[in-house]
Amino acid sequence: MSATPPEPTEPPELELRVLEEDETVPPRPEEEIADAERSETPPGSSAGAGA
Secondary structure (H helix, E strand, O other): OOOOOOOOOOOOOOOOOOOOOOOOOOOOHHHHHHHHHHHHOOOOOOOOOOO
16 A cells, blocks of 8 residues: 655735734744643742743
8 A cells, every 4th residue: 555645735815915024023923822821820830831
């Protein structure tokens, strides 16, 4: 039984544009959720400790 590689799929066409110097992109909803979860972690806990 030989595995055939999946057919290459074209990425969706997304609108790309250059941001101005003072322009920012709002965070995606999943990024806001992750930031909230990180900020709720009490200091000193082992969750998310990088050292």
